[in-house]
Amino acid sequence: MRKRRPTIIDVAERAGVSKSTAARALAGAESILDETRERVLAAAKAVGYERNHLAVGMRSGRSGMLGLVIPDITNPFWADVARGALDRAAEADVSLLVFSSDWDPAKEESHLRALRRARVDGAIVNPVSDALDDLDKFGLPFVLIGSSAERFADVSSVGSDITQAVELGLDHLVSKGHHAPTLIVGPKSRLARTRFLNAVQRHSIKRDVDPAQLIVEDGEYTLEGGRLAMLRLLDRPRLGHICVFAANDMMAIGAMMAVRERGLRCPEDVSILGFDGIPSGAFTFPGLTTIAKPGRDIGARAVESLFDEIEGRPEHGRVYMPCRLIDRASLADLSREPRKLAG
């Protein structure tokens, strides 16, 4: 039997004013006698008053809560996004309701319903289902995040700048003397594959290397997928050093394992560049050179955009956050040695 929490009435009574005066004082309104305000504030502190946000939300239509629906908080990238969102939200003194969709449309839908029932003021979601199409009639301000958000035109969304990232990676590669990297990309069905491939091709043309000559292997976006792809690559006839640009860090690490499995060495025999910036990349041997997605920034920017959306000044476009290179040890420096054929 917990004792009743003090309400604004308790505060008002103790301060000898009316409910509304107390409310105004608590809200820090201007039109109030300094002396009255202080009396109310003192009373509030004395009784241990804490504003009931349920009641506030009910009356004002603002719950002070935001929803965040991401696939898996256990995945380092999404954890990073969540952290960014959490921090930015805390700054603005709003709370975040977090949910894991597990890439399951059914869960996503059920979580979205939960958010609506909770009367959150808006939601940030990495969409898995296409059913989010009629987002407008969803009755909730939205900001989409991640690459899957690009399917939805005219909804605010934020994600990494793949084009810039690929350019960054490719530039770094040529600075190390690698002019036409072999690509390990995701499965054919995935949108991300196309986007990655396109960016590489576009950039290759700019650098006068024929995209058609780029070797491409694909596999699942997993350790094993990368390992298998690398094994296949190693089975091909090849000449000298080989340089691999993997579309994600897990695949890159898998590739690294395949190299060791075949008795070869990284970076001496094969150079590997990853993409994601997962923490584990710091602990592989050699350390994985990779280009990191700005998860935290994405999360923070998403709540920022969501605030805009809620305030009624929507941008309704995609924001691309820049990636950065993490230079570790998985790339050989060939720039001082004789150039290879390509490039």
Place this chain on the structure above:
Amino acid sequence: MRKRRPTIIDVAERAGVSKSTAARALAGAESILDETRERVLAAAKAVGYERNHLAVGMRSGRSGMLGLVIPDITNPFWADVARGALDRAAEADVSLLVFSSDWDPAKEESHLRALRRARVDGAIVNPVSDALDDLDKFGLPFVLIGSSAERFADVSSVGSDITQAVELGLDHLVSKGHHAPTLIVGPKSRLARTRFLNAVQRHSIKRDVDPAQLIVEDGEYTLEGGRLAMLRLLDRPRLGHICVFAANDMMAIGAMMAVRERGLRCPEDVSILGFDGIPSGAFTFPGLTTIAKPGRDIGARAVESLFDEIEGRPEHGRVYMPCRLIDRASLADLSREPRKLAG
């Protein structure tokens, strides 16, 4: 300008019944004509009614929300805990408000206040400040998690079973022929250090090895801390193979790096056993053998306990969740070779 959300009144009108009847039908009450219930349910679906949890919470005193305050969602262990809690909560159809304390007492306090204002039904927190002492007067059902929770007697808490974990590790070590591991532990000030050390000592005595002969190095609970400790260890005069049991995976990985740095090899020259079970351990070379804390189970169990607490059937004790061994490749098998001096 978003259109007004349908309320229970809209449902009632459409079904041709009163507010209260509609409410009863929606709540699935017994005392209602089947026919009426169906009419109401149909009406609810027709108008797209979704219960307003703010209003429910206000009236019933149950917000259907729980709070989770952990140091850093970006830390794999805490992400795992969060995941467990998220899943269990979703199962019970309650939402989770998540906050990062960053080991900062000020943030912790402010988050706790936010939770109270949000009128969560209870909170799960990894306590950083000692000020949580008067938890009773906090006006909120609590379940504490993690090792720092052990400071608070007579509050429900759940954490890993360090004793069982150490026993598991030590047993595995002897099965591989290592009888008196060198310990790399945390800084003197930390409670966790003592607990770890105690467990090792207790178990050593049981196996007839004198705890006093165990070599102990300490350092920060970080990569660098582990590296430095290992370097110091390597500087000591030693005979043959050395086996290290690190109190956390980061330190273990740091130690591994130090070994390589000195031109030695793991596991041929030094065996390393970690403690935590972070994902990165799978990607080191060699893969880190470690004992994994059941983060997810801890999170799930914590919301379970919290439900009990809320329902008014508190256990008020600590629950210890068992750890498990992940056997990878950082331990040499000396069991077939001549025994070492110790043990």
Place this chain on the structure above:
DNA sequence: GTGAAAGCGCTAACAG
């Protein structure tokens, strides 16, 4: 079995 009415704690007119 169903309806009418009260009230959870708060804010926002509207008076004074």
Place this chain on the structure above:
DNA sequence: CTGTTAGCGCTTTCAC
């Protein structure tokens, strides 16, 4: 500058 009043949407007596 401050008080009074009317709800926000829902559940819950208490009647009928």
